[in-house]
Amino acid sequence: MKGASVKFDRDQFVRDVKGGDDESRLMxxxxxxxxxxxxxxxxxxxxxxLAWSDLxxxxxxxxxxxxxxxxxxxxNSWLARGVLVCTGCGATIEKAQRSSQPISDSHEAxxxxxxxxxxxxxxxxxxxxxxxxxxxxxxxxxxxxxxxIKLLEKDFLFWAVSALGVVPLLIATLAxxxxxxxxxxxxxxxxxxxxxxxxxxxxxxxxxxxxxSMVFTGTIGLSGLLLVNSVVPSxxxxxxxxxxxxxxxxxxxxxxxxxxxxxxxxxxxLYLRWQRKQEAQVHSQTLILLGVFSGLGFAPVExxxxxxxxxxxxTALGVFYGVPGLAEGVAGALxxxxxxxxxxxxxxxxxxxxxxxFVSMSIGKTQSTKYLFLVGLAAAAFLHGMYDWFCQxxxxxxxxxxxxxxxxxxxxxxxxxxxxxTST
Numbered sequence: 468m469k470g471a472s473v474k475f476d477r478d479q480f481v482r483d484v485k486g487g488d489d490e491s492r493l494m495x496x497x498x499x500x501x502x503x504x505x506x507x508x509x510x511x512x513x514x515x516x517l518a519w520s521d522l523x524x525x526x527x528x529x530x531x532x533x534x535x536x537x538x539x540x541x542x543n544s545w546l547a548r549g550v551l552v553c554t555g556c557g558a559t560i561e562k563a564q565r566s567s568q569p570i571s572d573s574h575e576a577x578x579x580x581x582x583x584x585x586x587x588x589x590x591x592x593x594x595x596x597x598x599x600x601x602x603x604x605x606x607x608x609x610x611x612x613x614x615x616i617k618l619l620e621k622d623f624l625f626w627a628v629s630a631l632g633v634v635p636l637l638i639a640t641l642a643x644x645x646x647x648x649x650x651x652x653x654x655x656x657x658x659x660x661x662x663x664x665x666x667x668x669x670x671x672x673x674x675x676x677x678x679x680s681m682v683f684t685g686t687i688g689l690s691g692l693l694l695v696n697s698v699v700p701s702x703x704x705x706x707x708x709x710x711x712x713x714x715x716x717x718x719x720x721x722x723x724x725x726x727x728x729x730x731x732x733x734x735x736x737l738y739l740r741w742q743r744k745q746e747a748q749v750h751s752q753t754l755i756l757l758g759v760f761s762g763l764g765f766a767p768v769e770x771x772x773x774x775x776x777x778x779x780x781x782t783a784l785g786v787f788y789g790v791p792g793l794a795e796g797v798a799g800a801l802x803x804x805x806x807x808x809x810x811x812x813x814x815x816x817x818x819x820x821x822x823x824x825f826v827s828m829s830i831g832k833t834q835s836t837k838y839l840f841l842v843g844l845a846a847a848a849f850l851h852g853m854y855d856w857f858c859q860x861x862x863x864x865x866x867x868x869x870x871x872x873x874x875x876x877x878x879x880x881x882x883x884x885x886x887x888x889t890s891t
Contacts (some may be wrong), residue, residue, distance in 0.1 A: 720852030758823025
């Protein structure tokens with residue numbers, strides 16, 4: 468009867484365990500709780516009375532494994548600490564012969580570690596040390612091998628995230644602040660380039676032509692623009708900075724916008740002319756992408772000039788207003804560099820992409836080529852000029868102009884893609 472005094476017959480208990488009685492039957496027969504039964508089984512195992520095979524499948528088995536330090540070299544049974552005779556096969560175990568085998572190389576061993584031993588013998592540090600020892604260095608801690616490197620070589624997401632996290636740190640190693648500003652501008656231009664080519668204008672072609680367009684505009688194109696501005700009358704170049712708002716608007720559109728967009732369309736025209744000489748097929752998506760990358764090559768170089776102007780402005784504020792003026796100037800310079808590195812690069816790409824779209828519409832046409840060129844120039848120069856003009860009045864209006872520019876560009880790309888699908 469439950470609760471009555473029952474004499475514990477250890478020999479009979481051992482015979483019942485070895486005979487295969489399960490835990491519920493043992494608890495009922497010997498009037499034991501699950502905790503007490505586990506303690507008795509573990510105690511008999513540690514004394515060498517019960518073998519590891521007698522405890523397999525029982526709840527106390529994980530605790531028995533934790534109390535084991537080695538296996539029998541004959542039958543591979545787990546041995547309790549201090550036991551020199553294997554209760555599984557009866558072999559005598561010399562200390563030198565004990566197989567010091569770790570519990571496991573897998574995470575299963577960590578999961579099987581007891582949270583609390585019935586005797587309180589397994590402490591938290593012991594469990595932690597046992598868990599650490601159970602880890603495999605090559606499999607768990609440093610799982611990088613030839614196979615994983617092969618997979619990483621073709622993993623775009625890995626390289627994209629790595630570039631975002633690591634490249635800025637490498638840029639910071641450059642000694643010259645001007646070089647750092649230039650590198651950061653080029654870095655963000657490259658990020659926008661990947662976004663445009665892989666997501667917005669996924670034309671599936673080579674990277675060679677877009678990169679050529681980017682480099683050409685950032686070097687030869689900008690040098691040509693500076694040369695033109697040095698020849699043009701100074702009063703015309705200074706229209707955009709006029710105090711008269713109407714004159715400033717005209718300068719932003721017809722001087723800044725028109726001149727810069729003409730500079731950025733050059734690699735698109737050169738590519739189109741070269742392809743026609745080769746009698747090769749020209750895709751409208753490719754021309755649009757070349758226009759985008761031309762804008763991405765133009766913006767970083769231009770940004771360096773504006774960054775230097777911001778630095779000079781902060782210096783002037785420091786001269787006139789002391790430390791507060793210098794602090795205000797430095798904060799403004801930082802904001803200006805961030806704005807131009809992120810958003811202005813994007814805007815330049817969009818405006819030159821719009822111009823390139825109208826150029827791409829002339830493919831296969833002869834009479835309307837000049838007309839489409841002028842429409843594209845007018846659209847890009849107007850949006851570019853309005854943005855610059857609004858920057859002098861209200862940045863909210865400038866932001867809305869940038870949003871409208873991208874909306875038009877996206878619609879042009881969708882129309883071009885649809886046309887390409889229907890023609891094929």
